[in-house]
Amino acid sequence: MNAPSSQVVRSEAHATRSTPPGGRGEEPHIIARRPPCEGPHSPVEIKGGHCAGEVLISRRRRFTKSGGVAMIPMHEADLQTRWESLLRDLFNEALHNLAVEWPDTQSVEVSYRELERWDLDFAQSLLLQPDLHLEASKQAVKQVLVDEGHGAMDPFIRIVHLPSDQTRAISHLRAEDLSQMLSIDAVTTKISGVRPRIYIATFRCSSCGHLSTVHQPNEQELIQPMLCDPIDGGCDRKARETRFSLVERDSSLINTQFIELQELPEQMRGGIQPERILCIAEQDLCGQLNPGDRVKANGVLFIRS
Ligand SMILES: [Zn+2]
The missing domain is CATH 3.30.1640.10 (mini-chromosome maintenance (MCM) complex, chain A, domain 1)
Known part of the structure; x- marks a missing residue:
């Protein structure tokens, strides 16, 4: 589904x-x-x-x-x-x-x-x-x-x-x-x-430009990444140390x-x-x-x- x-x-x-x-x-x-x-x-x-x-x-x-x-x-x-x-x-x-x-x-x-x-x-x-x-x-x-x-x-x-x-x-x-x-x-x-909703959100880290995806189980809130994950190439900054912006065209609706x-x-x-x-x-x-x-x-x- x-x-x-x-x-x-x-x-x-x-x-x-x-x-x-x-x-x-x-x-x-x-x-x-x-x-x-x-x-x-x-x-x-x-x-x-x-x-x-x-x-x-x-x-x-x-x-x-x-x-x-x-x-x-x-x-x-x-x-x-x-x-x-x-x-x-x-x-x-x-x-x-x-x-x-x-x-x-x-x-x-x-x-x-x-x-x-x-x-x-x-x-x-x-x-x-x-x-x-x-x-x-x-x-x-x-x-x-x-x-x-x-x-x-x-x-x-x-x-x-x-x-x-x-x-x-x-x-x-x-x-x-x-x-x-x-x-x-x-x-x-x-x-x-019928409305589209974001199912898998893609965010860009404002510090390094790295893209992270976050599964969105709740239709009432948008969950942001907690960390720009170094495991897949991110800069290791936590959410409070950087800013994540939603990239709608790369998100799954x-x-x-x-x-x-x-x-x-x-x-x-x-x-x-x-x-x-x-x-x-x-x-x-x-x-x-x-x-x-x-x-x-x-x-x-x-x-x-
Ligand atoms: Zn980053």
Whole structure:
């Protein structure tokens, strides 16, 4: 979900629930009208800010499933290797199609059900460490394409068909859900315009002219380098000893859209205002939805103070 994107697909997607409120059954059936090259569902990769207060930030990421199965954290280097094996085993054709259709197609959809069949522990670790997995899978898909002789592409993986016990109504989101991969059934209310945001920023050191890049995980702030790093040719001055200026043309931008999601009418308790959550759609998800669309939003829950 991190590659620069200049293509925005305009389409409409509607989902209708086929399960009772609470989302413990099968996934809702989703009716979508989309270009033929895309899948039959409309997952919105959410990065939702849960407006419940800063106290949630201090919660430690948990490595235990609700069933009490202890999870061992996986390391990023191992993860990339595992993702490369998975992609070669199961997604050769999808990767080939992506390479042919690039840049109109920029992502490969990976069903959680397939992951689970391939390696249950690996699949479960994705639910608890989605940020690590999404980054590792992005590096892996890039590497596999290079190994297959394809040129420079920067595609990414989208996870769909999450298990029903990862499905939440907005009002049921809790501190324990933070940083997990979740699926939220909701209706879109407000949708912002599509805006570029800096994903990897390039800065120039005013003392020596050296360029440094800094990954920008937070859309609300621009993180500057702490040091003009001598390891890659910088002058070793700390941030307070020099000045770093942003070099926009060498920075990596992605399309971003803010989407407000609201509880479905059937999820609301009588007389209580519907709860809402803000969702960040990135890359090829931008520009796909209209206010009033029912969606199943798959993504990582995080908080902004
Ligand atoms: Zn410098």
